[in-house]
Amino acid sequence: MPSYDYDLFVIGGGSGGVRSARVAASLGKKVAIAEEYRYGGTCVIRGCVPKKLFVYASQFHEHFEDAAGFGWTVGESAFDWKKLIAAKDNEIARLEGLYKKGLAGANAEILETRAELVDAHTIKLLRTGETVTAKTIVIATGGRPNPHAALPGHELCISSNEAFHLEELPKSILIAGGGYIAVEFANIFHGLGVETTLIYRGTEILSRFDEDLRRGLHEAMVAKGIRILCQDVMEKVTRGENGLVIETMKGETLNAGIVMLALGRDPNTRGLGLEKAGVAVNERGAVIVDDYSRTNVENIYALGDVTDRVQLTPVAIHEAMCFIETEYKNNPTKPDYDLIPTAVFSQPEIGTVGLSEEEAGKRYQELEVYRAQFRPLKATLSGRAEKMMMKLIVDAASRKVVGAHILGHDAGEMAQILGITLKAGCTKDDFDRTMALHPTAAEELVTMYAPSYRVRDGQRL
Ligand SMILES: Cc1cc2nc3c(=O)[nH]c(=O)nc-3n(C[C@H](O)[C@H](O)[C@H](O)COP(=O)(O)OP(=O)(O)OC[C@H]3O[C@@H](n4cnc5c(N)ncnc54)[C@H](O)[C@@H]3O)c2cc1C
Numbered sequence: 537m538p539s540y541d542y543d544l545f546v547i548g549g550g551s552g553g554v555r556s557a558r559v560a561a562s563l564g565k566k567v568a569i570a571e572e573y574r575y576g577g578t579c580v581i582r583g584c585v586p587k588k589l590f591v592y593a594s595q596f597h598e599h600f601e602d603a604a605g606f607g608w609t610v611g612e613s614a615f616d617w618k619k620l621i622a623a624k625d626n627e628i629a630r631l632e633g634l635y636k637k638g639l640a641g642a643n644a645e646i647l648e649t650r651a652e653l654v655d656a657h658t659i660k661l662l663r664t665g666e667t668v669t670a671k672t673i674v675i676a677t678g679g680r681p682n683p684h685a686a687l688p689g690h691e692l693c694i695s696s697n698e699a700f701h702l703e704e705l706p707k708s709i710l711i712a713g714g715g716y717i718a719v720e721f722a723n724i725f726h727g728l729g730v731e732t733t734l735i736y737r738g739t740e741i742l743s744r745f746d747e748d749l750r751r752g753l754h755e756a757m758v759a760k761g762i763r764i765l766c767q768d769v770m771e772k773v774t775r776g777e778n779g780l781v782i783e784t785m786k787g788e789t790l791n792a793g794i795v796m797l798a799l800g801r802d803p804n805t806r807g808l809g810l811e812k813a814g815v816a817v818n819e820r821g822a823v824i825v826d827d828y829s830r831t832n833v834e835n836i837y838a839l840g841d842v843t844d845r846v847q848l849t850p851v852a853i854h855e856a857m858c859f860i861e862t863e864y865k866n867n868p869t870k871p872d873y874d875l876i877p878t879a880v881f882s883q884p885e886i887g888t889v890g891l892s893e894e895e896a897g898k899r900y901q902e903l904e905v906y907r908a909q910f911r912p913l914k915a916t917l918s919g920r921a922e923k924m925m926m927k928l929i930v931d932a933a934s935r936k937v938v939g940a941h942i943l944g945h946d947a948g949e950m951a952q953i954l955g956i957t958l959k960a961g962c963t964k965d966d967f968d969r970t971m972a973l974h975p976t977a978a979e980e981l982v983t984m985y986a987p988s989y990r991v992r993d994g995q996r997l
Contacts, residue, residue, distance in 0.1 A: 540669040540671045541566075542566050542567060542645075543565040544566070544567045544670060544671070544672045544673070545567075545569075545570070545651075545659050545668065546569040547570055547653075547659070547674070547675050547676065548569075548570075548571065548577065548675065548676035548804075549575040549576070549577060550577020550578055550579065550676060550678045550841075551577055551578075551579045551852040552841075552852035552855055553569060553840070553856075554575065554576075554638070555852075555853045555857065556674045556856040557569035557642075558639050558642045559856070559860045560644075560863075561639070561643050562642040563860070563864050565864065567643075567644040567645065568644065568645040568646075568647055568668065569639060569647065570647040570649050570650070570651035572650035572662075575632050575636050575639075575646070578679070578841070580635065582697050585628065585631065587720060587721075587724075589620075589624050590624070590700075591723070591883075593615075593724075593727075594723065594727025594728050594883070596613075596615075596727075597727060601918070601920075602918035602920060605917040605918040605919050615728060617705040617728070621700075621702075624700070647663075648663070649662055650663070652807065652809040653673070653810060653812055653815070654667055654809060654812055656814060659673065671835060672836075673835060674836075675838040675842055676838070676839055676840045676842065676856070677842045678803075678842055679844075679847065680802055681697060682799045683695070684712075684797050684799050687797075688771075688772045688774075689772055689774055690797070692775060693712075693794075693796065694796050695796065695797055695798070696721065696798060699796055705728060705729070705730060706725075706730055706792070706794040707730065708733075708779070708792045708794075709732055709794045709796060710735060710782055710790055710794075710796070711725075711795075712735050712769070712770055712796070712797050713797065714734070714736030714737070715743075715798060715800065717798040718741075718796075718798035719734070719757075719880055720880060722734045722757065722764075722882075723881075723882045726760060726761065726762045730793075733764075734757075734762060735765045735769065735784065735790075737766075737768070738766060739767055740766060741753065742880065745886065745892060746888065746893055746894070748893070748907070748925060748927060748941070749886050749888065749925065749927075749943045752884075752909075752923070753886060756884055765788070768786045768788070769784065778791060779791055779792055779794075780792050780794070782795060802820065802821060803817075803820060803821045803841065804842055805817055805823060806821065810823070813833055815833050815836055822842065825837070825838050829858065829862075830862075837863070839852060839855035839856055839859055845871075845873070848878065850876075851876065855871045858871045875890055875958050877889040879948030884944045884945065885942075885947040886942070886947055886948075887942045887948040887952075888939075888941045889939070889940050889958050890940055892939060893927070893929055893939070894994075895939075896929045896939055897991045897994035897995075901992065902931075902932035902933065902991065902992050903930060903932060903938075903990065904932050905987060905990070906930065906984035906988055907925070907927045907984070907989075908925070908988075909924070911923055923944075924943065924980075925941075926941070926981055926984070927939075928940050928964065928967070932990070934963070935964050935965055936964075937957065937958055938958070939958075942954075944977060950978050954981070968982065968985065
C-alpha cells in the first residue's frame with residue numbers, strides 16, 4: 537500500500553473545493569487545499585456575493601423615487617462608486633477570512649499557491665516548486681469569463697471580473713451577452729445611472745427561461761431606459777476620441793465608455809497538467825466526470841464549474857457533499873439536478889423552478905397554465921408602472937405543479953420556497969388548499985383557481 541502525504545488534495549478554494557476540503561478534514565482525513573487567487577472563489581470574490589451587493593446599491597434610486605408616493609421628501613441624493621467598492625471589498629475580505637477560518641478549524645492545510653498535476657497522485661505547488669502526493673484529488677478550479685478572442689478589439693473590453701474593480705463608473709456601457717450575468721449587470725449599471733445597452737445574438741434574452749418572463753423582463757428593462765439589441769453582435773471594437781466605438785453585424789455604430797463581455801464561462805483547465813495525470817476533458821476543456829463526479833482516473837474527482845454541468849454555487853457545494861458521501865462515507869451518492877430553483881437578480885427580478893411552459897409542453901401531453909399579471913400593492917402609491925407576473929405550469933394528468941415562474945420583487949426568495957413544494961411533488965390541489973397570506977404578492981400563487989389556458993401537444997389552446 538503506497539503512502540501519500542495527504543489523504544485528499546483539493547485544487548481550487550472556491551465553493552466546491554472549500555466544502556470538499558473542510559468536510560473531509562472534519563472527518564479526520566489529512567487534507568490540503570491550494571488556491572491561486574483568493575479563498576472563496578468566484579462566488580465570494582467576484583460572483584454571486586459582490587454582484588448581489590451591487591444589485592442592492594443599484595436599487596436605491598428607485599426606492600428614493602417611490603418614497604414620495606408615501607409622503608416622504610427625500611433630500612438630494614448622490615452616489616459614490618468608490619465608497620461602494622470599498623464597502624464591498626471589506627465585506628468580501630471578511631467572508632474570505634471566514635472561509636479560511638472554517639478550513640483551519642477543521643485542520644485542513646491551507647496553501648496559497650497555484651497547483652498543477654504531475655501525475656495521478658502528485659501535485660506541484662508553483663509557489664515553492666515543491667511536489668506533494670495525495671491518495672485522492674479533487675479538481676475544483678471553476679471557470680473564467682470567455683474572452684471572445686475572435687472579436688477584433690476584445691482586449692479593449694472587460695469581463696465581470698473587472699466590473700467589480702472599476703476605478704470610475706463609466707457614463708455609458710455596452711454589455712454583450714444575453715445570459716443572467718449580462719442581464720444582471722445591465723440592470724446594475726443602469727440603476728447606478730450609467731447609460732446601458734445590451735447586445736445579444738439570440739432572439740430574446742435569457743434563453744432557457746420561460747418565454748413570458750423573458751419577454752416581460754425585456755419590456756420592463758426597456759421601459760426603464762435600457763437599450764436592448766437582440767439578433768445582433770459586435771463585429772469590432774476600437775478606441776475612439778470619446779471612448780470605445782463598436783461596430784455591429786447589423787451595421788450600427790455604437791459608442792460606450794466601457795464594453796463588457798458576458799458571453800459564457802470557460803472551464804479553468806488550461807495548464808493544469810490533466811494530460812500528465814491522464815484526466816480526460818471534453819471539447820470545451822471541461823473535465824469529464826461520471827454520475828459521481830469521478831473522472832476517468834479512479835482517484836481523481838472533479839466538481840463545480842470546471843465540469844460544466846450546472847454553473848451555480850449551491851450545485852458545486854452539493855456535488856462536494858455527494859463526493860464526501862461517495863468517497864468517505866461508503867455511501868455512493870449522485871448529485872440531484874432535478875428542480876434547481878434559480879433567480880435572475882434583474883429589476884424586476886426573476887425567480888423560477890421547474891420546467892418552462894415550452895419545455896413542459898414537450899414532456900407532457902396536456903398542461904394547465906395558471907397565469908396572473910398584476911400591479912403590486914406598493915406600486916399603487918409609488919405610482920411606479922410595474923407589473924408582477926406569476927405562472928404555474930401544471931401537468932393536467934397528474935395535477936403536479938411542474939414549473940413555477942415569477943417576475944417581480946422578491947421573486948428569488950419565493951422561488952426558493954416554491955422549490956420545496958415542487959420537490960415534494962405538490963399538486964395544484966395542494967396549492968389550492970393552502971390558505972392565502974394577505975396582503976402579499978405571493979398569495980397570488982394559491983389563489984389562481986381557474987387555468988388561464990391549456991397547452992395540448994405543445995400548442996396553446
Ligand atoms: C458574475 C457572476 C455572478 C454569479 N452569480 C451567481 C449567483 O447569483 N448564484 C449562483 O448560484 N451562482 C452564481 N455564479 C456562479 C458561481 O459563482 C459558480 O457557479 C461557483 O463559484 C462555482 O464554484 P466552483 O467551486 O466550481 O469554482 P470557483 O468558485 O470558481 O472556484 C475555483 C477556484 O479555483 C482557483 N483555481 C483555479 N485554478 C487553480 C489552480 N491551478 N491552483 C489553485 N487554484 C486554482 C480559482 O482561483 C478559484 O478561486 C456567478 C458567477 C459569476 C461570474
